[in-house]
Amino acid sequence: MVFNKKELTAEPVVEFSPGKDPYIKSRKKGATRWILAHLFHGSNKFFIIIIIFTIILSANLSSIIYIIIGQTISALLSGLTALLGNYILSLFILGITGPILRIVSRMLIETLAQRTERDARKEFFTNLLGKSQSFHEQMKIGELMARVTDDVRMLNFLISPALSLIVESFTYLFIPVIYIILYYPFQLIIEPIFFSISFLILLRSYSRKIGPITGRLRGNFGSMTATLSETLSGIEVVKATVQEEKEMKKYYKHAKNYKEAFIERGKLQAKYLPILVLALVITAGFTHSVVLFNNGLMNIGQIIAFLGILGLLRFPTNISMFVFAIFRLAGSSADRLLELMNKKTEINENKEGKEIVFEGNITFENVEFIYPGSKTPVLKDISFEVQAGQTVAIVGTTGSGKTTLTKLISRLYDVSNGRILVDGNDIRDYSLQSLRDQISYIEQDVFLFSTTIFDNISFGRVSSLEQVINVAQQAQVHDFISELPEEYQSKVGERGVQLSGGERQRIAIARAFLSDPRILILDDSTSAIDSNTEDKIQFAIKNILKNRTTILITHRLSQIRWADLILVLKNGEIVAKGNHEELLKTSEEYRKIFVKKFDIEEDQLLKEVRK
Amino acid sequence: MWVGLEAEEYDRKYQDKDLLKRIISYFSPYKRAMILVIFFLSISSLTTAFQPIITSIIISNLETSPDLIFILFLILIIFIFNISSWVFNYIRQIYSTRVIGSVVLDIRKDAHKSVVNHDLSFFDKNPIGKIVSRINTDSRDFGETVELSIEVISSVVVLTILIIVMFTVDVVLTFVLLISLPLFFVAAMSFRKFARKMTLLGQRALASVNAYTKESFSGIQIAKTFRREKKVYDDFLQVNNQSYKVNLKRAFLLNAIFPTLGLIQGFVTMLLILMGSILVTEGFVGVGELVLFIQSISLLFFPLLIIASFWPMFQTGMAASERIFAIIDTLPLVIQTNNIKPSKLKGEIEFKNLTFQYDKGRLIFDNFSLKVNPGESIALVGHTGAGKSSIAKLIARFYEFQSGDILVDGKSIREYDLTEYRKHIGIIPQTPFLWADTVENNIKYGDENASMEDVMHALEISGGSEWVKNLPEGLKTNVRERGSLLSMGQRQLVVFARVLLENPSILILDEATASVDPFTETQIQDALEKTIKGRSSIIIAHRLWTVRRVDRIIVLDHGKIMEEGNHEELMKRGGTYANLYNTYFRHQSLEYIEKMGKN
Numbered sequence A: 001m002v003f004n005k006k007e008l009t010a011e012p013v014v015e016f017s018p019g020k021d022p023y024i025k026s027r028k029k030g031a032t033r034w035i036l037a038h039l040f041h042g043s044n045k046f047f048i049i050i051i052i053f054t055i056i057l058s059a060n061l062s063s064i065i066y067i068i069i070g071q072t073i074s075a076l077l078s079g080l081t082a083l084l085g086n087y088i089l090s091l092f093i094l095g096i097t098g099p100i101l102r103i104v105s106r107m108l109i110e111t112l113a114q115r116t117e118r119d120a121r122k123e124f125f126t127n128l129l130g131k132s133q134s135f136h137e138q139m140k141i142g143e144l145m146a147r148v149t150d151d152v153r154m155l156n157f158l159i160s161p162a163l164s165l166i167v168e169s170f171t172y173l174f175i176p177v178i179y180i181i182l183y184y185p186f187q188l189i190i191e192p193i194f195f196s197i198s199f200l201i202l203l204r205s206y207s208r209k210i211g212p213i214t215g216r217l218r219g220n221f222g223s224m225t226a227t228l229s230e231t232l233s234g235i236e237v238v239k240a241t242v243q244e245e246k247e248m249k250k251y252y253k254h255a256k257n258y259k260e261a262f263i264e265r266g267k268l269q270a271k272y273l274p275i276l277v278l279a280l281v282i283t284a285g286f287t288h289s290v291v292l293f294n295n296g297l298m299n300i301g302q303i304i305a306f307l308g309i310l311g312l313l314r315f316p317t318n319i320s321m322f323v324f325a326i327f328r329l330a331g332s333s334a335d336r337l338l339e340l341m342n343k344k345t346e347i348n349e350n351k352e353g354k355e356i357v358f359e360g361n362i363t364f365e366n367v368e369f370i371y372p373g374s375k376t377p378v379l380k381d382i383s384f385e386v387q388a389g390q391t392v393a394i395v396g397t398t399g400s401g402k403t404t405l406t407k408l409i410s411r412l413y414d415v416s417n418g419r420i421l422v423d424g425n426d427i428r429d430y431s432l433q434s435l436r437d438q439i440s441y442i443e444q445d446v447f448l449f450s451t452t453i454f455d456n457i458s459f460g461r462v463s464s465l466e467q468v469i470n471v472a473q474q475a476q477v478h479d480f481i482s483e484l485p486e487e488y489q490s491k492v493g494e495r496g497v498q499l500s501g502g503e504r505q506r507i508a509i510a511r512a513f514l515s516d517p518r519i520l521i522l523d524d525s526t527s528a529i530d531s532n533t534e535d536k537i538q539f540a541i542k543n544i545l546k547n548r549t550t551i552l553i554t555h556r557l558s559q560i561r562w563a564d565l566i567l568v569l570k571n572g573e574i575v576a577k578g579n580h581e582e583l584l585k586t587s588e589e590y591r592k593i594f595v596k597k598f599d600i601e602e603d604q605l606l607k608e609v610r611k
Numbered sequence B: 001m002w003v004g005l006e007a008e009e010y011d012r013k014y015q016d017k018d019l020l021k022r023i024i025s026y027f028s029p030y031k032r033a034m035i036l037v038i039f040f041l042s043i044s045s046l047t048t049a050f051q052p053i054i055t056s057i058i059i060s061n062l063e064t065s066p067d068l069i070f071i072l073f074l075i076l077i078i079f080i081f082n083i084s085s086w087v088f089n090y091i092r093q094i095y096s097t098r099v100i101g102s103v104v105l106d107i108r109k110d111a112h113k114s115v116v117n118h119d120l121s122f123f124d125k126n127p128i129g130k131i132v133s134r135i136n137t138d139s140r141d142f143g144e145t146v147e148l149s150i151e152v153i154s155s156v157v158v159l160t161i162l163i164i165v166m167f168t169v170d171v172v173l174t175f176v177l178l179i180s181l182p183l184f185f186v187a188a189m190s191f192r193k194f195a196r197k198m199t200l201l202g203q204r205a206l207a208s209v210n211a212y213t214k215e216s217f218s219g220i221q222i223a224k225t226f227r228r229e230k231k232v233y234d235d236f237l238q239v240n241n242q243s244y245k246v247n248l249k250r251a252f253l254l255n256a257i258f259p260t261l262g263l264i265q266g267f268v269t270m271l272l273i274l275m276g277s278i279l280v281t282e283g284f285v286g287v288g289e290l291v292l293f294i295q296s297i298s299l300l301f302f303p304l305l306i307i308a309s310f311w312p313m314f315q316t317g318m319a320a321s322e323r324i325f326a327i328i329d330t331l332p333l334v335i336q337t338n339n340i341k342p343s344k345l346k347g348e349i350e351f352k353n354l355t356f357q358y359d360k361g362r363l364i365f366d367n368f369s370l371k372v373n374p375g376e377s378i379a380l381v382g383h384t385g386a387g388k389s390s391i392a393k394l395i396a397r398f399y400e401f402q403s404g405d406i407l408v409d410g411k412s413i414r415e416y417d418l419t420e421y422r423k424h425i426g427i428i429p430q431t432p433f434l435w436a437d438t439v440e441n442n443i444k445y446g447d448e449n450a451s452m453e454d455v456m457h458a459l460e461i462s463g464g465s466e467w468v469k470n471l472p473e474g475l476k477t478n479v480r481e482r483g484s485l486l487s488m489g490q491r492q493l494v495v496f497a498r499v500l501l502e503n504p505s506i507l508i509l510d511e512a513t514a515s516v517d518p519f520t521e522t523q524i525q526d527a528l529e530k531t532i533k534g535r536s537s538i539i540i541a542h543r544l545w546t547v548r549r550v551d552r553i554i555v556l557d558h559g560k561i562m563e564e565g566n567h568e569e570l571m572k573r574g575g576t577y578a579n580l581y582n583t584y585f586r587h588q589s590l591e592y593i594e595k596m597g598k599n
């Protein structure tokens, strides 16, 4: 990955930063540097030193064991029984210290691996929280999930088993050679050296092939998961339109791709040559030592020990078959994680920004907005002004940009041109925390978390049950909640599926009430509520919002009527402004939305009924 | 709150025997390949087992009267054995991956089929993330376990041969060697229980992380606008740390097992050499034979290690297969009792003394009766939570009712073939859902073969196609997850068009235009009036003026019918409907606005 200098030095722009970020620099320097930064973070480096030390020590012990066995046998053959006791005692000691050393190193390695997984996930998650809304809108949830779970997990696997085994393998590849040199005829190192060289060559070509296949296998697994997740989120539509067959076929296709990659990987692993080469090398070594024996250069004990030491090579050989694929995978996982983390966020948290209690005056000055990735502006030349405590209603046809306009106020997106002022200051001059703290937003597309009703209403604010009940009563949802078996502790299901549409909206309203904002934005938030209930909520809103600025998007005249200012949007432009009476007289667009068919006809009907 | 390490609701316990039977039944279609696998496995194990034996013969020979030709001949045999062992293993592995790949695919297919055929009550209770991980991840773990099992079988073969040969060589040393077996198994077994528990916990902890992440970022906009990132972050730290702790414990446990077994190995080696030395000095056995035993230790311990380490892995695999079978075996609550395949529905719907509840303890309908005549259009109105959407969901067979009956065209809806029946029902759910696909494909979702004209026509009827042209790529614009690129109203229009294209006999509109502006709505209204002619339709709406024209309005209150009749009748009556309607229009009176102003 290449970055230019400017990016390297630029201060990161984020929406949320809970604390110090120790990896921030390494992230810009590519996957290897980043992984190393994790590996050597804090006390991890001491772990690594101890781990390497114990691994080398135990490789030595394993070799020594065979040497002693060889000497024992030689002693037996030559009848030197005096030393036998010593040999057996040392075998005993080595037999115990070896496993203990291994326990120590395994535990340290695991701790390191799990820590890295935890820290990397935390880093990644935090980073995502700091990204702007436009980033999240372009991201598929399934993809994010794959990153947070699988890719982060790969880093764990990279350390345990991959890195630790690689270190182990290489020590097991070279330490035995030292002992052969020390104890046996020098020429016997031919076999292990020959093996090491051919092993490295074969391994190189093997790992070149296994990497991509394993990558494909993982990719297929990912798309299998993505399809399945999407099907299940839309299961209601699948059932209503009877498309189960189609969805099954779609899944089947991906599952089959997975199977094919799986078989291909199996074939490649079956063809793994180093195992064969090792077997042949051991046979050759055997022959070689028999020849040396014949020439009187070796004794039987040494042959046996030599064979045992050659046998130590089995471990790196077998293990490498699996380990190298992990390297490749972990590398691309780290790349994927970094790619997302290094994406720039458009919105700056502006921690040092102003923090004041708002009066609630809002001014739009020639605001233009284009969604990132799109070309045509969604909002054009929007200018208007709301005094503190006033209510402004926004009406307009579907897709005219009402929701978009409100998202700009709480800086889910920043304007493309022009500016928005609150109490005379550009909203970008406030700290994001302070700005959003004072704005409550009831979204059109109500989202509830799958926790309890209480948690959904309080949503992280420390609040007592009384406070929650109080706002629930105002939002006209308390009676319903108290009918539930577990009342405020009832769970609402994913996205609140276990509630009716109106119940979801009212819980969202309660949530906004509790947050006690200076500015309240209601985006069509009573669309699923019957008029009687709505009426009551209206009163509550009126009471709660005394002296607070309200932005109201609705198609219900009952609410528009009492707005101080009505904006009529069309294709992203304000085509008319004023109050109801004025607009009825002056605006064709307004009349088109509200009068046609409806006002006059109904008004008459109503009057008849009244009589 | 996010701990979530408890078992899922649909988990059930299988006897090991049943589980195995079940697994074997998945392998039975691949009998031939399995036989080949076992065959090549056995002979490659044979060749492995004979190598130490030959080696020991060579050593004995060296010890007594070295015969170089004979020795080289024996080494040549080892050489040949090595090569053939590799080749046999190669063949075996080719077949076994094929079989495992196919079995895993079959299991996934079955699990997927079972899941998509579940009714909605299943999805209410089980988070999607967890279901997905069962179908995909658990089946993968299962496959890995099978691979491992094959290795174990091969180890057992090697082990058996070696033990038999060793008995013929020397009984005492064989016994010394065999002392290790019970030690091994005691150690392995005592790990087993914890390992299984820890593994399950570890998997669940990770699943919680997944579920939490999924939810956090699905609701990220809310977290942002309420500036609650800190809470999301803190909760995340909690699940993340939990996963760390649980998985670290698991890793410790699984990693402790090998060194522990290694300890036993060291102990036995020492014992063997001690005994062996005595026997050699006493002249009972030769050095060559002792070598056989020493070499066998590593050959023996490796399989034993596999078998022992296999236990926890095996348990993981069994747990995984148990979890998948549980999902395959849970029956949906909505099942058909017969399979009537209606070619067309007249559209008569009758609720007869219906009782229905989602969860125990809260009846939504109690003794509810309602009849919709063929071709009639009715409207359901009433306070939120009255049960309007529930009626729609019951007709669509998304949930099972407890007693009473629902008849369609005179027959209980339980008797219809589910898929055929649903083909005649067009339902617009209250929350519009769009696929992360193009506008066009979203509209065509129910009917792939629809032509471009049909699509345009459906769009035109649903409030005009003007807005689609303004999208970056028109009909081909990808609308992203759940349609997040479109405004709410636009999403509803797309769903509307989708259902129109289906051309159903019974049409159910659940607040189908709630987020659409009144102007566009009136346009839809006109088209809708034409569309619903000749079909039974059920319209649910809070904007009461949209339902004035229907044949009959049903006013629901807490699952009971309060009033019914057409608009005029109900207005004259001056009951609940008139009251709702009047509230709806009360704003028209100036006094009302003034009163609001004073408050």
Ligand SMILES: Nc1ncnc2c1ncn2[C@@H]1O[C@H](COP(=O)(O)OP(=O)(O)OP(=O)(O)O)[C@@H](O)[C@H]1O
Binding pocket: A137, A371, A374, A378, A396, A397, A398, A399, A400, A401, A402, A403, A404, A405, A444, B484, B485, B486, B487, B488, B489, B490, B515, B516, B517
């Ligand atoms: N995230 C997005 N990326 C790109 N374009 C978008 C995005 N969200 C909305 N749009 C487009 O911007 C336009 C305005 O959308 P917006 O949601 O503001 O409409 P709206 O006035 O709220 O409509 P409705 O009354 O239906 O809610 C629409 O044409 C929509 O397709």
Ligand SMILES: Nc1ncnc2c1ncn2[C@@H]1O[C@H](COP(=O)(O)OP(=O)(O)OP(=O)(O)O)[C@@H](O)[C@H]1O
Binding pocket: A497, A498, A499, A500, A501, A502, A503, A528, A529, B124, B358, B359, B364, B383, B384, B385, B386, B387, B388, B389, B390, B391, B430
């Ligand atoms: N999946 C579910 N699981 C449990 N309870 C549910 C479920 N869906 C709805 N309910 C409950 O059943 C009752 C009736 O819900 P329903 O969705 O039928 O109401 P509705 O009349 O459509 O209301 P609205 O006008 O708000 O959409 C509600 O109190 C709701 O909480």
Ligand SMILES: [Mg+2]
Binding pocket: A402, A403, A404, A444, A523, B487, B488, B489
């Ligand atoms: Mg909107």
Ligand SMILES: [Mg+2]
Binding pocket: A500, A501, A502, B388, B389, B390, B430, B510
């Ligand atoms: Mg509803």
